[in-house]
Amino acid sequence: MRGIIKRFPGVLANDNVDFDLRQGEIHTLLGENGAGKSTLMNVLAGLYQQDAGTMLVKGKSARFSSPRDAIEAGIGMVHQHFMLVPSQTVTENILLGLDEPRFNLHLNDYDRVVAELGERFGLKVDPRSKIWQLSVGEQQRVELLKMLYRGADILILDEPTAVLAPKEIEEFFKTLRSMVAEGKSVVFISHKLHEVTAISDRVTVLRKGKVTAAGLEMKDITRQELAHQMVGREVVFRLEKNPQKPGKVVLEIRDVHALNDKGLPALQGVSLQVHSGEILGLAGVAGNGQRELAQVIAGLRKASQGDVLMDGEVISNRTARFSIQRGLAYVPEDRTHVGSSPNLSVTDNVIMKKYRKPPVSGGWTIDMGVAKQFAQELKESYDIAAPTVETPVRLLSGGNLQRVILAREISGEPAVMIAVQPTRGLDVGAIEGIHRLLLAQCETGTAILLISEELEELRSLSNRIMVIYEGRIMGETQDDEMEKIGLMMTGTPLTQIEEQGSAEYV
Amino acid sequence: MWEFFVRSLDASTIFTLAALGELIGQRSGVLNVGIEGVMLFGATLGFIAAQSTGSYLLGFLVGIAIGGLLGLMHGFFSITLGVDQVVSGMGIWIMGFGLTTYIGNPYTGPLGMPRIPSILGLSPFFYLGIALVVITWFVLSKTSLGLRIRSVGENPSVAEVSGIDVAKTRYLCVTIGGMLMGLAGAVYSLDYNPVWNYNFLMGWGFIALALVFFSMWNPFILLSGSLLFGTLWQLSLNPQLVLPGVMSRYIWRMVPFAITLLVLLIMSTKWFRIKWGAAKPEALGQPYVKE
Numbered sequence: 001m002r003g004i005i006k007r008f009p010g011v012l013a014n015d016n017v018d019f020d021l022r023q024g025e026i027h028t029l030l031g032e033n034g035a036g037k038s039t040l041m042n043v044l045a046g047l048y049q050q051d052a053g054t055m056l057v058k059g060k061s062a063r064f065s066s067p068r069d070a071i072e073a074g075i076g077m078v079h080q081h082f083m084l085v086p087s088q089t090v091t092e093n094i095l096l097g098l099d100e101p102r103f104n105l106h107l108n109d110y111d112r113v114v115a116e117l118g119e120r121f122g123l124k125v126d127p128r129s130k131i132w133q134l135s136v137g138e139q140q141r142v143e144l145l146k147m148l149y150r151g152a153d154i155l156i157l158d159e160p161t162a163v164l165a166p167k168e169i170e171e172f173f174k175t176l177r178s179m180v181a182e183g184k185s186v187v188f189i190s191h192k193l194h195e196v197t198a199i200s201d202r203v204t205v206l207r208k209g210k211v212t213a214a215g216l217e218m219k220d221i222t223r224q225e226l227a228h229q230m231v232g233r234e235v236v237f238r239l240e241k242n243p244q245k246p247g248k249v250v251l252e253i254r255d256v257h258a259l260n261d262k263g264l265p266a267l268q269g270v271s272l273q274v275h276s277g278e279i280l281g282l283a284g285v286a287g288n289g290q291r292e293l294a295q296v297i298a299g300l301r302k303a304s305q306g307d308v309l310m311d312g313e314v315i316s317n318r319t320a321r322f323s324i325q326r327g328l329a330y331v332p333e334d335r336t337h338v339g340s341s342p343n344l345s346v347t348d349n350v351i352m353k354k355y356r357k358p359p360v361s362g363g364w365t366i367d368m369g370v371a372k373q374f375a376q377e378l379k380e381s382y383d384i385a386a387p388t389v390e391t392p393v394r395l396l397s398g399g400n401l402q403r404v405i406l407a408r409e410i411s412g413e414p415a416v417m418i419a420v421q422p423t424r425g426l427d428v429g430a431i432e433g434i435h436r437l438l439l440a441q442c443e444t445g446t447a448i449l450l451i452s453e454e455l456e457e458l459r460s461l462s463n464r465i466m467v468i469y470e471g472r473i474m475g476e477t478q479d480d481e482m483e484k485i486g487l488m489m490t491g492t493p494l495t496q497i498e499e500q501g502s503a504e505y506v
Numbered sequence: 507m508w509e510f511f512v513r514s515l516d517a518s519t520i521f522t523l524a525a526l527g528e529l530i531g532q533r534s535g536v537l538n539v540g541i542e543g544v545m546l547f548g549a550t551l552g553f554i555a556a557q558s559t560g561s562y563l564l565g566f567l568v569g570i571a572i573g574g575l576l577g578l579m580h581g582f583f584s585i586t587l588g589v590d591q592v593v594s595g596m597g598i599w600i601m602g603f604g605l606t607t608y609i610g611n612p613y614t615g616p617l618g619m620p621r622i623p624s625i626l627g628l629s630p631f632f633y634l635g636i637a638l639v640v641i642t643w644f645v646l647s648k649t650s651l652g653l654r655i656r657s658v659g660e661n662p663s664v665a666e667v668s669g670i671d672v673a674k675t676r677y678l679c680v681t682i683g684g685m686l687m688g689l690a691g692a693v694y695s696l697d698y699n700p701v702w703n704y705n706f707l708m709g710w711g712f713i714a715l716a717l718v719f720f721s722m723w724n725p726f727i728l729l730s731g732s733l734l735f736g737t738l739w740q741l742s743l744n745p746q747l748v749l750p751g752v753m754s755r756y757i758w759r760m761v762p763f764a765i766t767l768l769v770l771l772i773m774s775t776k777w778f779r780i781k782w783g784a785a786k787p788e789a790l791g792q793p794y795v796k797e
Contacts, residue, residue: 083663084661085656086788087788095653097654097670098669103649103651105648105653
């Protein structure tokens with residue numbers, strides 16, 4: 001692939017990316033979330049079409065307009081979310097969309113073919129089972145079989161280990177090696193460094209859509225260097241931070257456990273403390289329990305174990321209203337659905353946590369005059385660009401909507417504020433404005449827990465940074481130890497990093 | 507008694523044909539609640555065509571064609587335009603109700619043609635219905651076309667990635683489904699009760715719709731459900747034939763609808779779905795929008 005460029009509305013996902021894959025190798029594509037790994041491979045697999053750039057497959061120029069074209073050229077992709085029909089059998093899923101068998105399925109015959117193919121590549125699975133009866137690891141095997149059955153000899157695996165247990169991963173790696181031994185080539189997408197070092201022959205690193213390391217031989221590079229390439233270190237923007245003068249502990253989280261929406265453990269004993277007048281940054285790759293942690297603190301999710309304390313009072317497993325009354329502000333990740341009510345006006349949105357109390361509340365009724373005046377004041381002081389305070393907030397831009405939410409939360413003079421990805425998807429100017437608001441709020445003595453995936457943001461705002469990985473805190477660092485943060489984000493506890501110094505480990 | 511039995515089977519046949527059409531569409535993920543409207547169209551236009559040409563064959567062909575056309579229209583709204591399928595279906599019902607009343611009004615009265623000969627005492631459509639049930643079952647569960655249809659109804663994005671044209675498959679199913687509904691309507695107005703009257707169907711289509719849910723999307727259960735409802739329907743029309751003097755006929759008239767309601771209620775409980783692993787197509791009612 002040469003000079004691949006792919007744009008999405010407002011984002012340049014791939015900026016002039018080169019990538020090459022040799023026969024019989026495992027080539028890792030490494031990068032943070034949103035670095036453009038999956039986009040690049042979706043282009044190769046025919047799901048997206050590139051805006052510019054060329055692809056050569058086995059020496060021949062190729063341009064795929066559908067996944068079918070890519071498969072005909074021998075390229076098969078196993079997606080992060082499995083592309084299987086749960087109510088159908090393994091064989092049915094494998095035959096899906098093929099020209100052969102033409103009409104009558106002859107399922108018994110094909111069951112045998114599928115079983116043989118599984119035998120050959122060490123991908124054992126009962127062809128007659130329905131997909132929903134299989135474990136995630138088995139489903140992955142079906143995905144691989146589906147690609148192999150279609151004669152794919154270039155396999156793209158998008159974060160295949162994310163769903164596997166450690167033991168399954170070992171087995172999976174064995175399968176990969178046996179496939180490579182048969183002459184297949186594999187692109188392995190991952191952001192877990194220890195797996196990358198364990199399995200790859202070569203590695204290409206992407207950061208913000210650009211290649212930062214191209215096709216390096218794995219033996220020539222250390223994990224340290226990879227982490228560096230992946231996270232980057234240039235300082236884009238830096239604000240004057242609060243000199244650290246931490247006050248007393250306002251928010252304390254003690255050994256909190258919680259389940260995610262699927263009922264699986266998302267938090268496995270998180271403990272941390274936030275002092276008044278400081279910003280504690282919580283870093284981590286998306287989906288490692290950040291969302292659940294914020295929800296537990298805000299009272300939107302039950303903690304199965306452990307407590308959240310504010311000023312020494314337990315606020316977890318109560319109602320959201322309970323903690324709001326005690327001065328908790330929550331800036332949720334999903335600003336259009338959780339953070340605001342899109343069809344209601346700016347006024348309605350900013351009084352949402354105030355309407356029970358005077359002066360906005362006049363007993364049973366809401367004093368709309370006072371409410372409007374209040375909204376007008378906030379609109380001016382927070383520089384919210386809206387035609388009037390009666391405008392429904394769905395018409396506002398992301399940055400202005402976030403200002404509305406922050407105006408509401410800050411005007412409640414909170415003691416503690418939880419901000420989850422407060423600048424996600426905003427442009428540079430809006431980000432700066434939001435950052436200034438957070439810093440100003442911190443200066444007034446509010447304890448802020450800033451949960452973000454943007455390392456730059458955490459660096460420029462936080463007094464301390466903690467890293468969360470699979471629902472556990474990996475450690476705490478000061479802001480300039482970016483490589484340590486990178487390693488912790490990929491699952492190495494700080495204690496281990498310090499023990500081993502800068503050496504490599506598996 | 508024999509007469510009652512034959513009439514019940516005739517009624518069941520109409521339920522079977524219409525519900526089978528709905529089932530095919532639903533397996534591909536498209537819900538058509540306008541089934542009553544499609545049947546009204548098929549019945550009325552089929553009736554008019556047969557009466558004005560004197561040809562039964564032409565009457566049925568017109569019924570099938572208008573059904574297919576309405577299926578195609580529903581497809582255009584719900585597949586290409588991505589409109590809410592319930593809204594589009596309701597539109598078809600209301601349009602069918604209004605337009606057929608207007609078009610059919612001058613033709614009010616009996617068909618005035620010799621009855622369609624029966625085979626072994628039963629309507630020929632009874633045998634056609636059974637054959638279509640078997641064919642539908644075979645195609646859906648034993649052929650690659652069926653696999654494609656089921657996949658599109660379960661998970662269109664998976665189907666797309668596997669190289670299947672989702673829109674084409676859905677169009678095929680709603681059109682064939684519409685043709686079957688149109689045929690069911692024509693069978694009603696040309697064979698079962700060859701008299702045109704204002705809103706003569708009075709809910710047959712809705713019962714057929716409920717039958718699809720009742721069948722758990724399995725053609726054979728659908729057939730047995732049709733037999734059950736066909737008998738109940740007949741019983742509600744002439745309860746005195748079988749159970750003279752039991753309950754007022756107005757209460758009997760209500761029984762099929764009450765049972766429909768009950769069935770749908772039970773079917774929609776979580777308990778039922780877990781116990782029977784109901785095979786409701788996952789993507790039913792959801793328009794598929796390509797990225």
